[in-house]
Amino acid sequence: MAKRVLAGGLLVIALMLLVTGCWDQVQIEERGFVVGVAVDFPRNKQAKEQSNQEAPNKPVGQNRFLITTQLVIPGGLVASGQSNGGGQNTSNEAYLNLVSEGDSIFEVARELATRSSRTPFYQHLKVMIISEEVAKSKYGFANAIDVTLRDPDSRRSSKVYIAKGDAKSVIEVRPKTEKLPSLYIDSVGENIDKNSRMLPDIRLGDVHQQLLNNFSFAIPRITAEKQEVKIAGAAVFDTDNHMVGFLGEEETEGLNFLTGKVRGGVVKAKINNDLVVMNIQGAKKSIKADLRDKQHMKFNISIQCEGAVMESFVPMDLLNEKSIKKLQSAFAHEIERMSKDTIAKVHKEMPVDVIRLGRYLKQNHHELWKQIQYDWEKGQQLYQKSDINVEAKVFIRNIGGINKTENPIGR
Missing domain, CATH: 3.30.420 (Nucleotidyltransferase; domain 5)
Structure with missing residues (x-):
């Protein structure tokens, strides 16, 4: 009998807790x-001056x-023409x-x-x-x-x-x-x-x-x-x-390549004094580091990018292996240029490690990071003293629906 009373009491308490679930509701x-x-x-x-005059002792x-x-x-x-079911706006x-x-x-x-x-x-x-x-x-x-x-x-x-x-x-x-x-x-x-x-x-x-x-x-x-x-x-x-x-915009593009955050976009390359445009279909980066000298660490950032040729103002045969290699090299050079401009800005001019090299050290060389973390951007400024090199490789996976661009008369 006592067990039934106890069970009943617990049930009542549980129901009371459920009933109070909407005590703070606000209608939509x-x-x-x-x-x-x-x-x-x-x-x-x-x-602010007027506020201070009205209550000079209040905390600000x-x-x-x-x-x-x-x-x-x-x-x-x-939408216009529809009734909103109430007052008109x-x-x-x-x-x-x-x-x-x-x-x-x-x-x-x-x-x-x-x-x-x-x-x-x-x-x-x-x-x-x-x-x-x-x-x-x-x-x-x-x-x-x-x-x-x-x-x-x-x-x-x-x-x-x-x-x-x-x-x-x-x-x-x-x-x-x-x-x-x-x-x-x-x-x-x-x-x-x-x-x-x-x-x-x-x-x-x-x-x-x-x-x-x-x-x-x-x-x-x-x-x-x-x-x-x-x-x-x-x-x-x-x-x-x-x-x-x-x-700037190009420096941000370089930063995205350096941090592996590129999700799409466009890269332009100059071939024979005119433009070829590539649609980025994927990009990734990897880092290799020479950490033997803490005062002069060296980082090599490798960027790999895949894309498709979307526009060409240059007459060239894109089924020709030499033409493709020339084009891939031109796109890679452009990615390296943007990346190096970003490095110059955030490594020497500012300097701030938004390239995330400190995070790389923390994740992959944790014992070293524990020794230098307070001297990375501050203290001895080891980040600014380091060398950063970047290399890019581009792979053209698609040339579009045509393999040649028409060469207009007089072009």
Whole structure:
């Protein structure tokens, strides 16, 4: 009898726990879906000075942020001519940008409650854009994403970009192909298999890992051009998580080859004073190192690339073995040129190990890495003292539907 009473009591407790599962539910129509966030520094200092005058003893941070939050207006997503089942969105806007300023990003997010009828909901956040000014400031980048990493409602799969100029201008573009600028930016970022000048996506989870590791890293660069964006190039960060500069588009392409991150794209080669264009179908890299002299380590990066000839302005027979070898050599030389330009930038000029040689040492020569890790980019700066050589090989797997290019009269 006692066992039955005990079992019944446990069953009642279990049912009570199940009943309380929806205590914090929020109806979907009451949520304000945030799809994009842009982080800048405010241009005017009057607001901060006025705030200090109103409450001179309140705690303030070293930086003050200007946050642009993009929320979805569901009624604006309804196609023209269709009923939205309720009030009409006369402006036909599918989003609303709310701009707020404060010392704390979390404070700014909560301040939106004083201006929006819907509770901001960050689980559908697609993109987070941070201005180069914030990224270059001391602890600015880490502080800008801290709350997003801590908030359980945020998505760690949200893409992160560094804006050349103001981040606000990027999220305010008005693309004609999409109703939501943030979804447009997110879609453009998916085209990395079409252009090797785009750095592969960096998501919030990746950024968190980079901040915790003692390595340099790169994040895709984004710029606003009229009513569209361009994702090409890269922002480079040192081991202190400060942005030290940008890589151009060709330098980013070279970086992708050096790190084995090329997923597709185009390589142009010059043959007989005209162009032949190859579509990249695959690429990989390998590293060999001579580590006998710690003060002067030598690294040889070998790049192998496969592709198909997609365009040729040069009259040549692509079934001829000598022609193919000449073409493969020309493409390999172009890959080596771009890679060497990148090495010159990140090895001597900056210098930051975004080529990931430190990671190679940590994974493949761990005992040596434990001895030199604090002298790699800092201290004795062994990274800068090392030699880096690059060699490329190209294999043409397809020449297209024709083997010869017509030679026009007078060409």
